[in-house]
Amino acid sequence: KLSKRLETVAKFVPTGAVVADIGSDHAYLPCYLIHKGIASSAVAGEVVKGPFESAVGQVQKEGLTEKITVRLADGLAAVEETDHVDTITIAGMGGPLIVSILEKHPKSLDGVTRLILQPNIHAKVIREWALVNNWAILDEDILEEDDKIYEILVLQRGPMKLTASELLFGPKLMLRKMPAFIKKWTREKENWQRVLHSIEGAEQTPEIAEKRAELLGQLKLVEGVL
Ligand code: SAM
Structure with missing residues (x-):
């Protein structure tokens, strides 16, 4: 069973999306997205050999090799033009690492219309990155699992303006004031x-x-x- 954290990430993937999950580890998220009929195909990217091999093994075990391509690559280098990826998920890392991944191979973002990012810490740096790179916050979520609190940011292209409070707390989250928040x-x-x-x-x-x-x-x- 998928963690509540990754299930919440999955909730923001549009039906029919072509997804790249960067730092996929066991590829649990792309496997779930295909099984549930949410994504039409997916790329699972991993930079470390061990997790890459776990991802390959998991995709084979679940019989999804025709739908999920697993690549050993640094960040967005896992995305190729012919994949036609429109949605990128990056979960379970710190905000600064997520930003460095987004900045390193900007060409890979060309056809992408949605980013679903789940920083373990420092979500603020992602909002700052979005602001200067013409991505706007479409939605946000926050949840608690195993005594840890996770934020999820859903971005689409476009300009936005954020106050100092909105940058730190999240414009949607600070209005909703959910218990985890x-x-x-x-x-x-x-x-x-x-x-x-x-x-x-x-x-x-x-x-x-x-x-x-x-x-x-x-x-x-x-x-x-x-
Ligand atoms: N995304 C999964 C999740 O949320 O459960 C796995 C999170 S795991 C804590 C972080 C993964 O990101 C590790 O498997 C690590 O090898 C991978 N990773 C770190 N930096 C990366 C990079 N630059 N490119 C691809 N993968 C990376």
């Missing part, structure tokens, strides 16, 4: 307060003053949204 930002707020208290008594260097101002700014934003 409240939990995540309450935790973050408590962490920031803890750090703030710990530097309160410290020697006042310019670095500490800067850190303090940053924390106070973040606390102000989080208090405005909770």
Whole structure:
């Protein structure tokens, strides 16, 4: 059975999509998308040999070799023009790694109309990347599984504008205020307060003053949204 996290990613894949799942590991997501009749075909990309071999094995085991191509490649280099990929999923990595993958082979994004990204941390850097690369947030989701909280960003092409709060919390998520959202930002707020208290008594260097101002700014934003 697929994790709730990957099921939520799958929920945003349009029916009939040609999907590339980058950093696919066991290729569970593309196998699920084909079995459910959501994707019409898929590419599973992996840069590490072990996970690549797991993906090949899983696709064979599930009898999906005609529908899923597994490639050993770095990031979007797994996508070839003749695949006609229109949807890319990248899940289970940090936001900065997801952004570096999106930036490294920009040609691979040419025919792509939807990106479904699930950063484990630092979703903000993905929103920043989207903003400057003319991708707009179509939808967002947040969920808790095994005591971890995950955000999912669904992007389509187009301009957008985001305030500082929307960049940090997500424009859709901060309106919906789902329980996982409240939990995540309450935790973050408590962490920031803890750090703030710990530097309160410290020697006042310019670095500490800067850190303090940053924390106070973040606390102000989080208090405005909770
Ligand atoms: N996407 C799956 C999921 O969400 O459950 C697997 C997540 S796993 C934590 C991250 C995977 O990304 C690893 O298998 C790793 O080898 C792969 N990976 C990391 N950097 C990559 C890159 N530049 N290109 C392709 N795969 C990459």
